[in-house]
Amino acid sequence: MPDFFHKRLERPVVRGQIPRQPARIMVSPSNTLHTAYDSKIEGNVIVTRVDAAINWMRKHSLWPMPMGLACCAIELMATASSRFDISRFGMEVMRFSPRQADVLIVSGTVTYKMALAVKRIWDQMPEPKWCVAMGACASSGGMYRSYAVLQGIDRLIPVDVYISGCPPRPEALIEGLMKLQKKIEGEESTLAQKKVFFEENA
Amino acid sequence: MAAQEDVKRLCETLGKGVVGTVEFRGEHTLNVSLPTLHDALKKCREDLGYEMIIDLSSLDHFGDDPRFEVVYELATVDDSKHLRIKAKVSEDEEVPTATDLWPGADWHEREIYDMMGIRFSGHPHLKRILMWEGYPFYPLRKDFPLAGRPSEMPDVASTGVAPLEGGPFVTTAGATDTVRREPRAHVVE
Numbered sequence: 001m002p003d004f005f006h007k008r009l010e011r012p013v014v015r016g017q018i019p020r021q022p023a024r025i026m027v028s029p030s031n032t033l034h035t036a037y038d039s040k041i042e043g044n045v046i047v048t049r050v051d052a053a054i055n056w057m058r059k060h061s062l063w064p065m066p067m068g069l070a071c072c073a074i075e076l077m078a079t080a081s082s083r084f085d086i087s088r089f090g091m092e093v094m095r096f097s098p099r100q101a102d103v104l105i106v107s108g109t110v111t112y113k114m115a116l117a118v119k120r121i122w123d124q125m126p127e128p129k130w131c132v133a134m135g136a137c138a139s140s141g142g143m144y145r146s147y148a149v150l151q152g153i154d155r156l157i158p159v160d161v162y163i164s165g166c167p168p169r170p171e172a173l174i175e176g177l178m179k180l181q182k183k184i185e186g187e188e189s190t191l192a193q194k195k196v197f198f199e200e201n202a
Numbered sequence: 203m204a205a206q207e208d209v210k211r212l213c214e215t216l217g218k219g220v221v222g223t224v225e226f227r228g229e230h231t232l233n234v235s236l237p238t239l240h241d242a243l244k245k246c247r248e249d250l251g252y253e254m255i256i257d258l259s260s261l262d263h264f265g266d267d268p269r270f271e272v273v274y275e276l277a278t279v280d281d282s283k284h285l286r287i288k289a290k291v292s293e294d295e296e297v298p299t300a301t302d303l304w305p306g307a308d309w310h311e312r313e314i315y316d317m318m319g320i321r322f323s324g325h326p327h328l329k330r331i332l333m334w335e336g337y338p339f340y341p342l343r344k345d346f347p348l349a350g351r352p353s354e355m356p357d358v359a360s361t362g363v364a365p366l367e368g369g370p371f372v373t374t375a376g377a378t379d380t381v382r383r384e385p386r387a388h389v390v391e
Contacts, residue, residue: 112361113334145364147341147350148333155362 050190058102058128059184060090062177065101065125067118069108072135072167076107079170091177098124103180104157107167109137110150122157128189130180133159134173136166205230205283208250216242221290231286239289240298243274247303252276252285255300258310260291260318264344264375268292270320274300291320299324317342334359344375 095101136142141151163176219238224231246252256275268290299322300307312331319340377383
């Protein structure tokens with residue numbers, strides 16, 4: 001151990017007192033509770049299911065594709081910036097290329113003219129992917145009951161989380177994304193793959 | 203008022219082309235027939251000093267014989283004069299473009315073509331500005347339901363009918379009272 005490390009563990013020297021030796025924790029073979037205990041790897045190994053591990057990794061690194069179409073996009077920007085800060089959830093990596101994103105946040109009014117562009121971006125995103133309909137317009141057309149507006153993005157692409165509000169506050173968006181994390185937690189992707197594999201080879 | 207004198211001068215020079223004039227609270231409106239419309243606009247631009255076209259819009263008098271009406275809002279840059287020129291257009295007529303006088307009329311005319319279906323002859327680039335090329339309807343016409351009509355154009359766009367749940371206010375032109383003009387729900391055949 002380098003010398004400075006020992007010095008840091010020492011107590012401050014009070015005048016007139018003899019400095020005591022720093023306390024050291026020793027791990028010796030006689031201290032182990034189990035003979036199979038390997039101190040070199042134990043503590044770095046977790047036993048779990050593959051799905052649980054994959055879901056844990058996925059849910060903590062959601063890369064959003066911001067589909068900002070109206071005022072909801074302003075709230076989305078606020079959510080991404082320092083005050084609300086979605087990097088606390090590992091979602092700060094906004095990608096403006098659908099190839100690098102896995103959450104499509106549809107924030108705003110989807111007009112019919114824009115609808116197929118949104119669909120195309122969704123199709124370009126690689127699996128696994130999720131979709132968040134942010135706000136009233138993206139969820140149901142909102143107040144735009146008219147010839148020009150698609151009445152909810154779920155008519156075109158599958159939506160995982162709907163967020164109410166016009167526009168929703170950043171807290172609501174964060175809540176929605178946390179709901180999405182909850183949803184990802186419960187997914188059984190490898191189990192489903194295994195099922196398909198056995199069905200095909202039966 | 204300077205605009206008042208301009209109206210007088212336009213009436214003298216255009217003669218029978220002027221259908222009527224209206225003055226309301228200092229606002230001057232000149233109703234002209236469609237063949238004299240471009241002459242009137244040209245005079246305003248070149249002789250009377252209206253350098254600016256503030257707006258160009260259209261009306262749908264559904265049920266009347268010349269069905270549409272185009273409205274030009276003209277002004278001078280120093281805002282000393284303001285003049286409105288109107289002309290009635292029937293469904294099969296074309297309006298001469300004003301883009302040769304004011305380049306700013308370009309997008310206004312495209313919007314009128316897009317929303318109302320009035321065509322402008324001589325326009326350099328008359329295509330839809332809000333809806334996509336190939337959309338079969340003109341949405342701001344009175345006989346077009348607010349909920350929309352289904353249309354299908356694979357690879358470009360498709361539209362459906364919006365649920366109106368009893369309906370917002372849909373206006374009917376030419377009705378006698380407000381209740382009939384703006385019914386709570388408008389039944390579309």
